[in-house]
Amino acid sequence: MITGAHVILYSADADADRAFLRDLLGTRxxxxxxxxxIAALPPAEVAVHPTDEAPSHELYLMCDDVEAxxxxxxxxxxxxDPVTDQGWGLLTGVRLPGGGTLGLYEPRHPVATEPG
Structure with a gap:
């Protein structure tokens, strides 16, 4: 039985990004x-999108109110980054100290971690 997921971010400054995520997420x-x-993530979901390009993976954090x-x-x-309206949600990017960017969005679609 699968009991969770483990996400790995590769960084030019892993120590700074670890501290950043610890403070950003505020989780255990x-x-x-x-x-x-290793930081606990909030409840998560996974989606599979079709592509005609090489398969890739992305990580987005979700929030209830992207402006706040x-x-x-x-x-x-x-x-x-500035917030953009993508139709399926309001999207921005959060810059990591190590140079990467995490997606952050307010979903406008049903969320799998919420009761139906």
Whole structure:
């Protein structure tokens, strides 16, 4: 039985991104040994989209109110891209200290982690 999912982000500054995610998510963290901090994710879902290009994977965080969330992140000194309306949701990007970007969006579609 599958009991969870483990996401790996590759970073040019792993220590900074680990600390950033710990503070951003505010969830439980564990030390897997040797400084490898692992943060719990909020409830998650997975979607499979068709592509004619090489298969790839993406990670998006979800929120209930993207405008309020991005305002809070900016107050905390976090760089956030402008919000765009994608139809299926309001999308932005959160810049990681290591140079990467995490997607962040307010979904307009049914969310699998919420009761039907």
């Amino acid at each position: 963290t564990v030390d897997a040994g040797g400084g490898w901090t 969330t991005t305002a809070d992140l900016r107050r905390r000194g976090i760089v956030v």
